Amino acid sequence: MTAVPSHSVFQRCDPDSTFITVPTGDARTFDLLGARLDYERNAEIYGEGEPVEFICKVISGAVRVSKLLEDGRRQIGAFHLPGEVFGLEAGAEHRFTAEAVTDSRILLVQRAAFLAIAARDAQVSRELWEVTARDLCRAQDHMLLLGRRTALEKVAAFLLDMAARTPAAAVVELPMSRYDIADYLGLTIETVSRTLTVLENRKAIALPASRRIVLANPAALRALNA
Amino acid sequence: MTAVPSHSVFQRCDPDSTFITVPTGDARTFDLLGARLDYERNAEIYGEGEPVEFICKVISGAVRVSKLLEDGRRQIGAFHLPGEVFGLEAGAEHRFTAEAVTDSRILLVQRAAFLAIAARDAQVSRELWEVTARDLCRAQDHMLLLGRRTALEKVAAFLLDMAARTPAAAVVELPMSRYDIADYLGLTIETVSRTLTVLENRKAIALPASRRIVLANPAALRALNA
DNA sequence: CGATAATTTGATTTTTCTCAAGACGCGTGG
């Protein structure tokens, strides 16, 4: 699904590393020092309108990237799980707010330093592009999800997506609340909850705990997606 | 709103030019030959799954980029108006289908040739990134539009967006059908039509013809957006 | 164990969709 080759610098470095390994054209490597910071649940990592200082990568925990509307409604643009990069924007200011969904550890790399390397190194520059293109794919997929789809289709697609991004795919441990899921899918918490109950009654999933979801019948979930 | 500086190679070349002017690091310029092709209304410019051969730019007319679901539902990801670039993807295959909304003239530039220049030229490479980042912004804005918003909010935002992208902003000449608008906003044609009627009754817009829209009271439209 | 937050469930209302019919616009051919 993603357009980024497996040798991406962002994919390659393991989640525990303090460094982003940057392969250069002549096969040497740079190590760009990144700072590790811990964020408590619901702590803001960066806010809408703030200058873009860092490229971020989830080491542990989970992050939501969202936008708050005047009337209190909120749209979550993406969730980010360990190993995923976020906060990379071409503009000078953040267009969204990023917050820790659970207690999280984030690797922060100076954006300016990274861009400086990209300006000198075609390989890095290309990766910069590909990472952004991957974000674009994500946003497009999310857009497709929000279009004219039923609650059942949205929730099923969400669960399958989460499962695909989790190591142990059969059981999904959701880090986020029903509120977060609702704001991600453009639904209310009540509808999300009811929809999960419907899927449970259909034996498509099991809910041993409200945030632990067993994909008992993934095919049934996939069948809900066009 | 857009993150791309005004000196972008894509922005800079005028819509009539057969060339995309590429400024290089040492201030010389390359001229990349692009082919002009004409497409009839509803003709396919490229299809989902096809290899990405060209970067496209609208010279005249309008383009819709969409995805068709198995059950016949269609989601339009974007409309592109004269001067706008589309079809630039990091992956090898197109994820969406592009079609001419009206009879259109499109400038097609070899993707491989452009990427080759980007690999040698940091300035061009950065532009490549920024153009993709602009697409990302667009997709994110569209995502926000499709989230939990009423038909009235969606249609108002759509009209304002079209107006902002049209030279003579007071009167918007829509190139696309109600069907296209509906599939772009995640609504039905009936709801789009009814919503336009509501806006007309509220004196927010006037409809001298079904595809000619006068923004009589843009402030009223803006008030509908959070 | 009690307080608080999160989740589920229920009843009702609102919004949008669906199905159906009618009106309009436009080009073609008589």
Next chain:
DNA sequence: CCACGCGTCTTGAGAAAAATCAAATTATCG
């Protein structure tokens, strides 16, 4: 110039989906 046909758009009535309001239940944490 008008009649006709066809595609597009609008309008209406009823059905379905999801939102809203409200309450009950379940988890979580000190």
